[in-house]
Amino acid sequence: MPYKLFYWPGIQGRGEFVRLALEAAGAPYVDVVRAGAAEPGGESASGMAAMLRYFEDDSVPRPPFACPFLVDGRQVIAQTAAILLHLAPKLGLVGKSEADRLWTHQIQLTIADMVAEAHDTHHPIAGSLYYEQQKAEALRRAQDFRRQRLPKFLQWFEAVLARNPRNLANDERRADGRALHLVGARLSYADLSLFQLVDGLLYAFPKATRRELKRAPHVAALHGQVRALPRVAAYLQSERRLAFNEDGIFRRYPELDG
Amino acid sequence: MPYKLFYWPGIQGRGEFVRLALEAAGAPYVDVVRAGAAEPGGESASGMAAMLRYFEDDSVPRPPFACPFLVDGRQVIAQTAAILLHLAPKLGLVGKSEADRLWTHQIQLTIADMVAEAHDTHHPIAGSLYYEQQKAEALRRAQDFRRQRLPKFLQWFEAVLARNPRNLANDERRADGRALHLVGARLSYADLSLFQLVDGLLYAFPKATRRELKRAPHVAALHGQVRALPRVAAYLQSERRLAFNEDGIFRRYPELDG
Numbered sequence: 279m280p281y282k283l284f285y286w287p288g289i290q291g292r293g294e295f296v297r298l299a300l301e302a303a304g305a306p307y308v309d310v311v312r313a314g315a316a317e318p319g320g321e322s323a324s325g326m327a328a329m330l331r332y333f334e335d336d337s338v339p340r341p342p343f344a345c346p347f348l349v350d351g352r353q354v355i356a357q358t359a360a361i362l363l364h365l366a367p368k369l370g371l372v373g374k375s376e377a378d379r380l381w382t383h384q385i386q387l388t389i390a391d392m393v394a395e396a397h398d399t400h401h402p403i404a405g406s407l408y409y410e411q412q413k414a415e416a417l418r419r420a421q422d423f424r425r426q427r428l429p430k431f432l433q434w435f436e437a438v439l440a441r442n443p444r445n446l447a448n449d450e451r452r453a454d455g456r457a458l459h460l461v462g463a464r465l466s467y468a469d470l471s472l473f474q475l476v477d478g479l480l481y482a483f484p485k486a487t488r489r490e491l492k493r494a495p496h497v498a499a500l501h502g503q504v505r506a507l508p509r510v511a512a513y514l515q516s517e518r519r520l521a522f523n524e525d526g527i528f529r530r531y532p533e534l535d536g
Numbered sequence: 537m538p539y540k541l542f543y544w545p546g547i548q549g550r551g552e553f554v555r556l557a558l559e560a561a562g563a564p565y566v567d568v569v570r571a572g573a574a575e576p577g578g579e580s581a582s583g584m585a586a587m588l589r590y591f592e593d594d595s596v597p598r599p600p601f602a603c604p605f606l607v608d609g610r611q612v613i614a615q616t617a618a619i620l621l622h623l624a625p626k627l628g629l630v631g632k633s634e635a636d637r638l639w640t641h642q643i644q645l646t647i648a649d650m651v652a653e654a655h656d657t658h659h660p661i662a663g664s665l666y667y668e669q670q671k672a673e674a675l676r677r678a679q680d681f682r683r684q685r686l687p688k689f690l691q692w693f694e695a696v697l698a699r700n701p702r703n704l705a706n707d708e709r710r711a712d713g714r715a716l717h718l719v720g721a722r723l724s725y726a727d728l729s730l731f732q733l734v735d736g737l738l739y740a741f742p743k744a745t746r747r748e749l750k751r752a753p754h755v756a757a758l759h760g761q762v763r764a765l766p767r768v769a770a771y772l773q774s775e776r777r778l779a780f781n782e783d784g785i786f787r788r789y790p791e792l793d794g
Contacts, residue, residue: 404680
């Protein structure tokens with residue numbers, strides 16, 4: 279039975295971290311709300327109604343607080359990091375040892391923290407207000423994000439990659455053709471998520487992110503390597519990959535970059 | 537060997553969620569920075585230096601991004617939810633099934649999201665600035681938090697408690713003496729964390745939180761029940777429990793309540 283992913287149909291958002299794991303593993307899944315939107319009658323007739331039922335129906339025993347959520351058989355799992363924690367062993371996207379699994383999860387939670395901060399650059403006051411209603415505050419928050427938080431997070435990811443003993447040094451790696459990984463010697467969901475985070479940052483803050491990536495060469499290399507993985511590359515070129523836009527987490531408002 | 541917990545010595549902060557789990561289980565642990573602070577020479581001579589080493593020493597293979605972090609033998613684990621995921625099976629603070637463990641973690645991650653939003657009511661622009669430098673923005677963000685986010689989160693926790701089939705109805709429970717739980721029929725770290733979250737909200741936003749708890753009677757009851765657990769009650773009255781203060785996550789600025 280394919281996994282069922284529930285998420286807003288018009289944005290990459292947090293759903294994209296789950297989609298990337300499913301796509302990179304070649305796992306069967308239905309993107310329920312978007313699949314409904316492609317049918318006659320559109321999203322409201324099928325997929326969206328199915329998603330909203332999980333929020334509104336009192337008989338759901340373990341309700342999601344928000345999407346994305348995944349339905350795997352009888353289990354309903356929300357929280358992006360928890361979904362990935364559940365999926366990764368089945369998809370072969372995490373190491374086998376408990377220590378590697380926990381470390382991978384710790385990295386994912388740190389990625390999630392940065393995603394939330396990136397979102398709040400354009401919504402520092404309230405998700406329920408428009409950007410234009412909090413633009414003055416956004417200018418201040420984005421400045422701090424670019425100057426303090428972006429370098430701090432990227433330098434931490436850089437350190438994680440540089441200190442992974444299974445990653446070869448730059449020159450050796452090029453000669454060997456072996457890829458970089460955050461954890462151990464294999465692709466994990468944390469690698470996919472860091473790709474997505476950097477991709478979003480490059481969209482939202484192209485100037486600041488390019489500048490900081492010069493100081494984080496391992497992160498920049500990982501981003502390029504993940505993008506070139508055959509299944510990921512095929513996905514990114516498919517219609518299933520939505521474009522970044524100004525309804526999502528990563529928004530390009532040039533006044534917030536610099 | 538006792539667990540070693542590393543966290544800032546002057547605030548409850550996110551470290552408190554780990555402390556509560558260790559205390560409620562009666563587990564041996566050293567609160568490293570605070571233990572150092574109690575010795576001659578103070579914190580800088582021992583505990584604080586030990587904590588900072590994990591951030592600054594390039595030879596730490598899997599460095600924490602921030603505290604709290606836990607040292608368990610050779611493992612260094614950061615991210616509050618990841619620490620609890622690791623500790624809970626050892627401490628008997630989570631169910632045995634994978635489904636229960638994942639659901640408990642999902643609740644913890646939602647608690648973590650609300651903790652971050654509670655923090656940002658007084659720091660909506662930057663953690664590196666003082667409250668006074670972002671007070672105008674804080675007034676706006678806190679209003680949205682009180683009106684939109686506080687009710688939404690508390691109603692979700694209320695639904696989780698009300699829909700747990702192992703929780704008896706109010707009258708039956710009183711007659712039976714049995715406690716409420718978020719997951720299954722036993723105390724989990726999510727119960728402890730929800731207690732701490734509500735305790736912090738009652739400190740920071742006493743008016744708004746008391747008002748909302750009237751509409752969330754299960755949440756209010758759980759808060760009271762956890763506080764009365766023998767080990768938790770003993771801990772809360774000990775010197776190990778720091779008081780809430782205006783350096784932590786939950787701060788009482790009356791202008792932000794209402």
